[in-house]
Amino acid sequence: MLEIKNLHATVGGKEILKGIDLTIKPGEIHALMGQNGAGKSTLSNVLVGHPAYTVTEGSVLFNGKDLLAMSPDERSHEGLFLSFQQPVEIPGVSMVNFMRAALNAKRKYQGQEPLDATAFLKLMRERRKIVELDGKLANRSVNEGFSGGEKKRNEIFQMAMLEPTMCILDETDSGLDVDALRIVAEGFNKLRTPETAAIVITHYQRLLDYLKPDFVHVLLGGRIVKTGGPELAMEIEQRGFDWIKNE
Amino acid sequence: MINNDDIEQRTAAQEAEESNAYVRSVVDKTYEYGFTTDVETEVIDRGLTEDTVRLISQKKGEPDWLLEFRLKSFRYWQTQEQPTWGHLQLPDIDYQAISYYADPTAKKKSGPKSLEEIDPELMKTFDKLGIPLEERLALSGTAVDAVMDSVSVKTTFREKLAEQGIIFCSISEAVRQHPELVRKYLGSVVPYRDNFFAALNSAVFSDGSFVYIPKGVRCPMELSTYFRINAQGTGQFERTLIVCDEDAYVSYLEGCTAPMRDENQLHAAIVEIVVEARAEVKYSTVQNWYPGDKDGRGGVLNLVTKRGLLRGQDSKLSWTQVETGSAITWKYPSCVLAGEGSQAEFYSVAVTNNHQQADTGTKMIHLAPRTRSTIISKGISAGHSQNSYRGLVRVAAKAEGARNYSSCDSLLLSSTCGAHTFPYMDVENPTAVVEHEATTSKISEDQLFYCQQRGIPQEEAVGLIVNGYAKDVLQKLPMEFAVEAQKLLSVSLEGTVG
Numbered sequence: 001m002l003e004i005k006n007l008h009a010t011v012g013g014k015e016i017l018k019g020i021d022l023t024i025k026p027g028e029i030h031a032l033m034g035q036n037g038a039g040k041s042t043l044s045n046v047l048v049g050h051p052a053y054t055v056t057e058g059s060v061l062f063n064g065k066d067l068l069a070m071s072p073d074e075r076s077h078e079g080l081f082l083s084f085q086q087p088v089e090i091p092g093v094s095m096v097n098f099m100r101a102a103l104n105a106k107r108k109y110q111g112q113e114p115l116d117a118t119a120f121l122k123l124m125r126e127r128r129k130i131v132e133l134d135g136k137l138a139n140r141s142v143n144e145g146f147s148g149g150e151k152k153r154n155e156i157f158q159m160a161m162l163e164p165t166m167c168i169l170d171e172t173d174s175g176l177d178v179d180a181l182r183i184v185a186e187g188f189n190k191l192r193t194p195e196t197a198a199i200v201i202t203h204y205q206r207l208l209d210y211l212k213p214d215f216v217h218v219l220l221g222g223r224i225v226k227t228g229g230p231e232l233a234m235e236i237e238q239r240g241f242d243w244i245k246n247e
Numbered sequence: 248m249i250n251n252d253d254i255e256q257r258t259a260a261q262e263a264e265e266s267n268a269y270v271r272s273v274v275d276k277t278y279e280y281g282f283t284t285d286v287e288t289e290v291i292d293r294g295l296t297e298d299t300v301r302l303i304s305q306k307k308g309e310p311d312w313l314l315e316f317r318l319k320s321f322r323y324w325q326t327q328e329q330p331t332w333g334h335l336q337l338p339d340i341d342y343q344a345i346s347y348y349a350d351p352t353a354k355k356k357s358g359p360k361s362l363e364e365i366d367p368e369l370m371k372t373f374d375k376l377g378i379p380l381e382e383r384l385a386l387s388g389t390a391v392d393a394v395m396d397s398v399s400v401k402t403t404f405r406e407k408l409a410e411q412g413i414i415f416c417s418i419s420e421a422v423r424q425h426p427e428l429v430r431k432y433l434g435s436v437v438p439y440r441d442n443f444f445a446a447l448n449s450a451v452f453s454d455g456s457f458v459y460i461p462k463g464v465r466c467p468m469e470l471s472t473y474f475r476i477n478a479q480g481t482g483q484f485e486r487t488l489i490v491c492d493e494d495a496y497v498s499y500l501e502g503c504t505a506p507m508r509d510e511n512q513l514h515a516a517i518v519e520i521v522v523e524a525r526a527e528v529k530y531s532t533v534q535n536w537y538p539g540d541k542d543g544r545g546g547v548l549n550l551v552t553k554r555g556l557l558r559g560q561d562s563k564l565s566w567t568q569v570e571t572g573s574a575i576t577w578k579y580p581s582c583v584l585a586g587e588g589s590q591a592e593f594y595s596v597a598v599t600n601n602h603q604q605a606d607t608g609t610k611m612i613h614l615a616p617r618t619r620s621t622i623i624s625k626g627i628s629a630g631h632s633q634n635s636y637r638g639l640v641r642v643a644a645k646a647e648g649a650r651n652y653s654s655c656d657s658l659l660l661s662s663t664c665g666a667h668t669f670p671y672m673d674v675e676n677p678t679a680v681v682e683h684e685a686t687t688s689k690i691s692e693d694q695l696f697y698c699q700q701r702g703i704p705q706e707e708a709v710g711l712i713v714n715g716y717a718k719d720v721l722q723k724l725p726m727e728f729a730v731e732a733q734k735l736l737s738v739s740l741e742g743t744v745g
Binding site: 048050051052055071073075076077081082084087088090093097098099101102103105107109141142158162192222230 | 258609622691693694696697698699700701702704705707711714715716717718719
């Protein structure tokens with residue numbers, strides 16, 4: 001599904017990714033761990049095509065297509081979704097209008113007619129229940145005045161609306177209390193299909209308790225230096241990263 | 248979204264540079280209304296003398312008092328200089344190189360009376376502009392006065408409105424049919440000595456609309472005037488007069504477009520509004536004159552004096568404007584709050600792109616006690632454009648308890664454009680409360696990227712964000728026009744972010 005080969009990338013002229021190799025098959029969950037500055041968020045930003053990042057070497061195939069040749073919106077239409085670490089606020093743009101523009105852009109890409117207002121609002125009502133998002137929030141401007149937890153729930157809500165096949169959760173657990181974490185994680189699990197794959201970036205075991213990763217990778221200095229099963233995350237929780245550095 | 252992990256590794260300068268590169272203008276927008284109409288038009292010789300003024304008055308069959316008004320104005324205008332105080336590079340206009348009267352209906356003697364008599368080319372033109380002149384095709388609940396060059400082509404729903412005593416017609420016709428009303432109010436809000444362009448307009452004004460809403464009548468339809476410049480080498484001198492009598496209400500909208508031409512075209516207008524006791528007028532403008540090409544060639548020079556007199560107690564006036572067109576806009580729709588407890592509002596979105604220049608704002612003159620005014624201005628600049636807000640809030644000594652709230656925001660879409668704010672305040676009453684807020688922001692790379700990650704293409708994302716920014720103003724427009732204005736905002740900024 002996703003094949004990353006020897007990926008090098010720079011931001012502001014400085015090389016952050018120094019040869020990432022990673023293959024993800026449908027249905028798999030890959031946890032990405034590592035200290036601050038290891039390149040975790042850079043990898044997710046490069047995958048979704050953030051213009052501040054430059055790929056200098058390597059390739060990424062997404063369902064056999066050259067991902068790096070696509071614009072950010074095309075990547076989204078192809079099924080790639082990023083749950084942002086810090087979702088931005090867009091004043092004056094209601095969640096309804098925002099989601100409708102997003103969903104209809106995707107439908108257009110897939111050669112489908114836009115969804116009419118009634119069907120769209122019905123879909124919105126259904127999907128926001130998955131993450132227990134308040135109806136009032138859905139009528140507000142995008143992320144404006146949302147608490148940290150509400151912003152994260154809103155990310156998963158958008159995922160529910162767009163039904164991506166490849167999700168990147170960039171520290172979705174940061175700033176969440178125990179209950180909010182459960183709602184977000186369970187919401188994500190409800191949305192999973194046997195085809196849905198995910199990259200989960202986190203510092204903590206507690207999110208992985210819910211999401212049950214198939215693989216855990218440790219990123220260090222822009223490379224994946226260690227790969228293991230769920231037990232690797234547990235070990236990191238107890239011992240930190242220093243022992244891996246010394247290996 | 249750039250992670251905190253990585254951001255420390257980037258210098259502020261690098262970041263600014265990348266952001267500029269990303270949010271930079273590669274502008275080549277298309278103007279949808281740039282076509283010309285091939286219609287036999289009577290155009291008088293170029294140049295401006297007393298004889299020109301007499302000729303215009305004669306063509307319109309005007310009474311002597313109006314000719315005298317025009318001549319007084321012309322003589323005053325001759326003593327004046329074109330103003331230079333705007334934050335604008337206004338070209339030296341050669342007033343002798345312009346024709347001051349162009350009549351596309353001249354083929355029919357004494358002007359067309361019914362639809363059958365209107366030149367089919369003119370009908371087609373207004374159809375193409377989305378302003379059908381056949382009443383059965385009209386936008387629901389809207390009556391239109393369609394003005395091309397110097398002449399009103401058709402006013403719809405006149406008879407229906409007349410049943411309630413509402414007068415809605417071209418000002419030329421009002422001069423013939425309701426001379427007493429026109430004489431009473433013309434120049435009463437904007438005197439001919441007001442400014443250089445007001446004097447010019449008072450001398451040579453051609454068509455515009457006249458509206459009179461009688462006492463206690465709530466106008467059942469939106470009234471609107473659509474201005475179209477067509478003929479080459481001419482100027483358009485709109486004159487609109489709206490009188491809303493006691494306890495009456497009207498919502499009025501004006502729209503405007505012009506063909507694409509390489510030379511500048513002059514539109515020097517005056518709009519006067521009189522609001523009597525407890526009456527309310529909402530005046531909305533969607534200004535989409537040809538803005539010139541991407542290198543700043545051509546475009547309409549939009550030099551306009553608009554003012555409302557809130558004469559009666561507890562009267563209300565609100566100006567809402569969406570300004571996207573014109574090479575140069577010089578326009579300050581203002582309110583004189585003379586009636587005790589009167590309330591005035593000014594809501595404005597001004598978009599400038601390429602080499603457009605706008606110097607626009609308002610004046611709120613509080614003369615009476617308990618008067619209130621609100622100013623909400625949103626400037627959006629892209630390309631190499633210059634966008635200025637200029638406003639005056641004056642509270643006279645007698646205006647006990649007057650209040651004003653002003654908020655002026657600027658949104659920059661490129662690093663080569665300019666946004667400026669010139670707020671003036673003059674408060675002579677110590678009980679007055681005058682508040683002013685101003686912000687300047689850039690459209691953020693992160694907002695754009697967030698939209699794109701959700702699948703919204705970049706151009707559409709810019710439209711969405713800008714419309715969100717302008718929402719407070721757009722929602723003041725009548726529903727049908729709000730949708731149009733939203734589209735217009737997006738189109739005007741097409742290609743600004745690359």
